[in-house]
Amino acid sequence: MSVQKNDDQSEFVQFWNEVLVPKFVKYKHVLVGGLSQHSEAIFPKLEVNSGDRIVDAGAGFGDTAIMLAERTGDGGHVMATDCCDGFLEYGRREADEKGVKNISFVVADIQRQTFEPVHDMMFSRFGTMFFENPVVAFKNMRTALKPDGRLTMIVWRTMEDNPWLGAAKAVALKHLPPPGEDADTCGPGPFSMAGQDMVTGQLRAAGYDRIEFERVDAPVRMGDSIEDAIAFQLALGPAGEVFREAGELGEQKREQIEADLRNLLEPHVTDDGVVMASSSWVITARNPA
Numbered sequence: 001m002s003v004q005k006n007d008d009q010s011e012f013v014q015f016w017n018e019v020l021v022p023k024f025v026k027y028k029h030v031l032v033g034g035l036s037q038h039s040e041a042i043f044p045k046l047e048v049n050s051g052d053r054i055v056d057a058g059a060g061f062g063d064t065a066i067m068l069a070e071r072t073g074d075g076g077h078v079m080a081t082d083c084c085d086g087f088l089e090y091g092r093r094e095a096d097e098k099g100v101k102n103i104s105f106v107v108a109d110i111q112r113q114t115f116e117p118v119h120d121m122m123f124s125r126f127g128t129m130f131f132e133n134p135v136v137a138f139k140n141m142r143t144a145l146k147p148d149g150r151l152t153m154i155v156w157r158t159m160e161d162n163p164w165l166g167a168a169k170a171v172a173l174k175h176l177p178p179p180g181e182d183a184d185t186c187g188p189g190p191f192s193m194a195g196q197d198m199v200t201g202q203l204r205a206a207g208y209d210r211i212e213f214e215r216v217d218a219p220v221r222m223g224d225s226i227e228d229a230i231a232f233q234l235a236l237g238p239a240g241e242v243f244r245e246a247g248e249l250g251e252q253k254r255e256q257i258e259a260d261l262r263n264l265l266e267p268h269v270t271d272d273g274v275v276m277a278s279s280s281w282v283i284t285a286r287n288p289a
């Protein structure tokens with residue numbers, strides 16, 4: 001499908017709203033439950049002080065924002081931001097159900113939004129890799145921070161370190177052409193912040209200091225069953241993009257692609273769904289003191 005440019009929204013933000021929200025909602029169990037080990041690995045040691053004011057950038061369904069709100073307590077506050085209200089409404093509902101009151105859900109395109117410099121921390125789990133202009137977005141994120149305020153973001157490492165996405169894309173590319181230059185996409189994509197030197201340069205250019213990277217290797221659970229995992233791969237991520245962009249040709253080859261995905265994923269079926277290796281960076285940086 002083609003996404004029409006709307007002056008109020010960038011093409012990527014429009015793509016997220018129109019194309020990806022319904023797909024993410026369908027696979028919420030993978031995106032919230034299946035990827036959570038990357039934040040669980042760092043949450044116990046994440047510095048969150050009672051009374052902290054925090055922004056969660058690209059908060060999606062809001063689960064990390066709610067956890068941060070519970071940690072910072074009644075004296076603190078979390079602003080969960082995302083460019084898609086269709087995601088945030090899940091967070092609003094969950095916060096209501098849990099009685100979490102120190103949280104707000106704000107629709108914002110981080111590339112166009114500046115903040116009040118009253119926050120102690122900016123957090124993002126897999127929310128920053130889609131920025132068309134990362135330096136502008138990182139600068140905007142820094143406007144939220146007090147002097148010495150902390151940034152923590154989780155991003156994917158390379159495609160090679162993430163076979164759950166890379167190997168599935170290779171299967172799709174065995175049958176289908178790569179997406180063209182004019183493909184409708186979510187933005188630069190999941191691996192755009194895998195390069196340490198490049199991201200260090202972007203963060204420095206945006207004014208941060210004390211930039212550090214920590215590697216986290218953790219399993220991802222990409223479906224309840226092999227059928228669920230195959231459907232997930234054809235709907236989202238790099239394989240899903242190849243399949244979507246191929247249009248009718250993709251549908252014609254669906255049976256062969258599904259058979260090859262089944263061969264790929266079968267060895268990874270466990271008692272707890274389909275589980276594969278993945279790897280992320282936890283990147284921390286500071287607003288200068």
Ligand SMILES: C[S@@+](CC[C@H](N)C(=O)[O-])C[C@H]1O[C@@H](n2cnc3c(N)ncnc32)[C@H](O)[C@@H]1O
Binds near residue numbers: 013057087108130
């Ligand atoms: C892979 S999801 C991660 C969501 C959530 N943080 C999580 O870990 O489940 C990426 C999120 O970034 C949001 N996003 C992408 N570009 C954005 C932008 N320019 N401004 C704000 N949010 C953005 C998307 O809508 C989506 O919710």
